[in-house]
Amino acid sequence: MRPKVIIVGAGASGLVAGIQAARLGASVTILEHTATPGKKLLSTGNGKCNLTNLTYLPGAYRGENPDFIKNVLEQVSVLQTLDFFKGLGVVLTDRNGYVYPNTGQASSIADALMFELDHLGITLICDCRVRAIRKDLTLTTSKGSMKGDSVILAAGSMAAPKTGSDGSGYELAAALGHTIIKPLPALVQLRCREKWYKQVAGVRTEALVTLKINGQTAAEDRGELQFTDYGISGIPVFQVSRFASRALDQGQNVTAELDLLPSMEEHATEEFLTDRVTRFAYRPADEFLNGVLNQKLTRVLLNETGIIKTAKTGEIKPAQIKKLTAAIKGLETAVISTNSFDQAQICSGGVDTREVDPCTMESKLIKRLYLAGEILDVDGICGGYNLQWAWSGGILSGTYAGRGKI
Numbered sequence: 001m002r003p004k005v006i007i008v009g010a011g012a013s014g015l016v017a018g019i020q021a022a023r024l025g026a027s028v029t030i031l032e033h034t035a036t037p038g039k040k041l042l043s044t045g046n047g048k049c050n051l052t053n054l055t056y057l058p059g060a061y062r063g064e065n066p067d068f069i070k071n072v073l074e075q076v077s078v079l080q081t082l083d084f085f086k087g088l089g090v091v092l093t094d095r096n097g098y099v100y101p102n103t104g105q106a107s108s109i110a111d112a113l114m115f116e117l118d119h120l121g122i123t124l125i126c127d128c129r130v131r132a133i134r135k136d137l138t139l140t141t142s143k144g145s146m147k148g149d150s151v152i153l154a155a156g157s158m159a160a161p162k163t164g165s166d167g168s169g170y171e172l173a174a175a176l177g178h179t180i181i182k183p184l185p186a187l188v189q190l191r192c193r194e195k196w197y198k199q200v201a202g203v204r205t206e207a208l209v210t211l212k213i214n215g216q217t218a219a220e221d222r223g224e225l226q227f228t229d230y231g232i233s234g235i236p237v238f239q240v241s242r243f244a245s246r247a248l249d250q251g252q253n254v255t256a257e258l259d260l261l262p263s264m265e266e267h268a269t270e271e272f273l274t275d276r277v278t279r280f281a282y283r284p285a286d287e288f289l290n291g292v293l294n295q296k297l298t299r300v301l302l303n304e305t306g307i308i309k310t311a312k313t314g315e316i317k318p319a320q321i322k323k324l325t326a327a328i329k330g331l332e333t334a335v336i337s338t339n340s341f342d343q344a345q346i347c348s349g350g351v352d353t354r355e356v357d358p359c360t361m362e363s364k365l366i367k368r369l370y371l372a373g374e375i376l377d378v379d380g381i382c383g384g385y386n387l388q389w390a391w392s393g394g395i396l397s398g399t400y401a402g403r404g405k406i
């Protein structure tokens with residue numbers, strides 16, 4: 001008898017889990033509560049799908065149990081993932097380690113997975129909401145109840161709920177006794193207190209963003225910083241945001257220091273500015289940093305350091321240059337909240353991975369229940385790491401669920 005595998009969620013992890021289980025001979029049914037499988041997948045990488053990353057970064061994954069993450073990623077590696085997609089006929093392209101389908105279309109990945117589902121005779125039932133899972137692996141759904149020999153819970157997180165991941169996966173896991181580490185928005189914009197944000201909305205600049213929790217550096221990242229009318233956005237902000245999210249949730253004091261000239265040391269910046277005071281003494285102070293920093297940003301910096309913009313550059317005092325240097329090299333901003341789950345790309349938190357076997361993805365609480373993807377307490381940085389997590393856990397859980405009773 002073919003083992004019957006039921007998968008909750010036709011997202012990245014659920015689809016590859018289904019393919020893997022069916023390849024091993026299982027009869028697979030995937031239940032998806034939206035009308036479209038792989039909805040989130042289609043929006044990844046700005047529609048281009050950055051499906052993995054060839055560079056292993058030690059800090060790329062976060063969660064309370066780093067050994068679990070390492071174990072899973074070692075069992076189904078990036079190279080195996082590349083082979084998996086090449087096997088589906090997808091030509092991949094490597095842009096400095098960031099891997100995309102050669103078409104530049106996320107739909108190529110979704111379509112390749114759907115063709116394989118079809119080819120393997122996997123049953124996909126859309127508009128089917130899983131409402132409960134019993135310990136004997138009977139599922140109550142909006143289309144009736146069904147029982148599997150194995151169930152893979154791949155229902156995602158609660159980030160970007162419009163794509164289907166509305167947090168119901170956590171409820172299903174919690175009802176089975178699993179501990180849920182509070183899910184919070186991650187890879188998300190940060191909202192800040194200062195009034196001047198309205199003046200700089202839309203400005204983009206290279207920066208080093210240092211996130212501080214109670215005055216201590218918690219994380220930093222460099223890249224294109226985007227100012228919005230409420231705070232900061234852009235890749236370097238996304239990369240540090242999960243630490244802000246968790247600290248704010250615990251009522252801690254969160255600030256960010258923005259180094260707006262990250263390629264220049266502080267003393268070199270001071271010398272550079274001092275030299276400009278002499279060379280461009282005739283210019284209005286307002287134009288002092290013309291060609292160095294965006295003018296809207298310059299106005300905020302001058303204001304913060306008490307330099308009157310109508311004064312002449314030559315009138316700027318050494319003490320003011322010191323202050324300006326400090327502001328350019330570490331503009332401090334108070335982070336008051338993150339944007340919501342609607343804007344977040346992923347969640348930090350989720351099912352406690354100490355309750356899941358890292359060799360098989362099987363729950364340690366419920367036999368033959370497997371968990372994969374973002375539902376688990378694992379969050380990656382931007383750059384293909386989150387999809388890699390979904391692929392690795394999906395393939396691994398599909399392998400063990402697909403083998404049937406051992």
Ligand SMILES: Cc1cc2nc3c(=O)[nH]c(=O)nc-3n(C[C@H](O)[C@H](O)[C@H](O)COP(=O)(O)OP(=O)(O)OC[C@H]3O[C@@H](n4cnc5c(N)ncnc54)[C@H](O)[C@@H]3O)c2cc1C
Binds near residue numbers: 167
């Ligand atoms: C805008 C955006 C861009 C992103 N870009 C990238 C990128 O380029 N690279 C990268 O690595 N990561 C990216 N990510 C993150 C990545 O998409 C996710 O980490 C990944 O899709 C998670 O896969 P998953 O299978 O765990 O969950 P999902 O893909 O969310 O799939 C879960 C599925 O389960 C279904 N479901 C939920 N509850 C139920 C229920 N009760 N019954 C039935 N079905 C249910 C949902 O509808 C959904 O289809 C991006 C995310 C967003 C939002």
